[in-house]
Amino acid sequence: MRRSYGPQLWFYPLPLVVVGARVREKPTFTPIAWCTPVEDDPPLVLSVIAKEHYILSEREKLSVYSLNFPSEDQIVAADYCGMVSGYTHDKSTVFEVEYGKHGAPLIVGAPLSLECRVRQWLDVGESCWLLVGEVVESYAEETLLREGKPDVSHMKLLAYITKSGEYRALGKVVARARHVGRQFRKE
C-alpha cells in the first residue's frame, strides 16, 4: 500500500563529490552530495554549498575549484573532511594534492576530478550558495578509461544515501539507458 509521508527530502541516490579549493593559500576539501550537471554545452555543474562553510570563506576570490569523485579506498579521508571544518582543522594535507592546468587543487588517486571555473553564484535566500561552475578540464587515470570514456566498473565510486547516512558502492548494471525502453509493450 502506497502512503504519503509529508514533505520529506528522500532523494536517492546522491553522488559523493569532494570540492577542492585554495583558501588562504592552502588547499582545502569539503564533501558535498548536492551536486548535479545542469548543461551539456558548455558543461555546467551546480553545487549546493552552505554559506557557513570554510571553503567559501574567501568566496569573492574563488575563481577555480575542483569536483573530485573519491573511490571507496578514500572514504575515510573524504568523510573526515565532512566532519570537521577548515575553520578549526587544516585539511590541506588530508589528501595528496596536485594542481590542475587552471590552478585548482585536485585529489591524487581520485578516479575522476573535474576542474571548474566559477560562472555564477545564486542566492535563493536559504542557507546555501548555489554555485554554477563551468568544467574547464577533466582528469582520470588512463587505466580507468575504456574507449576514451570513464569505465565506472573499475572506479569504486560511491553513492551517498541521505537520511540513513550510508555510503554505498555502485551495484551491477541492470540495463542500458535509452535502449532498454525499446522493449516497452513488446514483452
Ligand SMILES: Cc1cc2nc3c(=O)[nH]c(=O)nc-3n(C[C@H](O)[C@H](O)[C@H](O)COP(=O)(O)O)c2cc1C
Ligand atoms: C556525505 C556528506 C555530504 C555532504 N553534503 C553537503 C552538501 O551537499 N552541501 C554542503 O554544503 N555540505 C555538505 N556536507 C557537509 C560538509 O561537508 C561539512 O559541513 C564540512 O565539514 C564543511 O567543511 P568546511 O567548513 O571546511 O568547508 C556533507 C557532508 C557529508 C559527510
